[in-house]
Amino acid sequence: MSTRLAQRLEVVQPSATLAVSARAAALRAQGRTIYPYGVGEPDFETPAFIRDAAKVALDAGATRYTAVAGTPDLRKAVAAHSERARGVKCAPEQVVVAVGAKHALFDLALALYEPGDEIIIPAPYWVSYPEQVRIVGATPVIVETKEEEGWLLTPAALEKALTPKTKAVILCTPSNPTGSAYPEAALRGLLEVLEKHDCWLIADEIYAALVYDGFKQVSALSLASEKLRERIIVIDGVSKTWAMTGFRIGWSITPVHVAKALDVIQSQSTTNAAAVAQAAAVAALNGPTDSVEAMRLRFEGRRTRMVDGLRAIPGVKCRAPEGAFYAFADFRALYGLPSAHAKSGKLENDLEIATFLLEEAGCAAVPGSAFGASGYLRFSYATSEQNIDAGLAAAKAAVEKAKR
């Protein structure tokens, strides 16, 4: 049939979280108070100096196409920022600017993965990793990690998952959805394994600036030998650090030959990220850091509130995350609790628990099974302190009532 949709759509999962967010929107429309714990973006305004820079840039002519891989100014600013953050030399030619980090990852999937290739993805994972791999016909190899091991991939588990077909390993640190981050020793252990195996390491460091309690964030690029660095790709962007999700600017830092391939791919798809957004990103990267630090401190305080509030719900366990703005809590103790919203009348899975919390307490969290970890729920604390306190108090009361 000539009008059939492409077969690749048959292997791509629609978002498993849509049902919960659609119901949350419907309840909100009915006037119910909904606590938005599903969000993946900072609730802060983009700092004023960045918005001002965008306005100035528009009047100065940032209204046209730019070079495919980004303006020279932005590629230079990204390279300088990476050198400051990672302590490793970075040439502007290694940087390709995309329409967000998600797009940078998608370009990479097109440039690197083929049918037959295996891409190792530790679970819990960010939802787009396996789906992007599937879209291009390659195979995601999901490797489970354990909460008691800090949700970190171990060298032994990595070694076991590697095969001659492994094309890449994707690591996200700090992680969406768990908030856990790799300490230096843990990362070194993985790099030792990868030294011996010829594949790419894709390090998604989009949350690198959001770490708490003095956690020492370290990049794989900083620790790797010069030889291994040739196989490391860093993904980063302005969305989370500078509260700039709507600007849609992300990038990859790769060896120059890969950057050239990404340039070819992008030249036949999006051409370039919006000129005005690139100018805003230059301002962010080169600008003062006090607003970033102020946002980080607010997130740090909220993280403690969120974790304490979750732990106060009877039976719920929650590891204190090192970074990002998510808490990933174990709700399995709620299995068996009576609920009018569960199929059997009793809660049996994380989707039912998420529905219960939404209907009974107005808490919109994301079921862990969307990230490959059933029994858990992801709570974003990119929302106000009042929302965190009030929503979790409501959740606690709802669970206590159901237990009676």
Ligand SMILES: Cc1ncc(COP(=O)(O)O)c(C=O)c1O
């Ligand atoms: C782990 C991770 N990587 C990449 C992205 C993409 O960010 P953006 O496309 O806004 O740059 C996100 C956004 O949620 C994320 O959580």
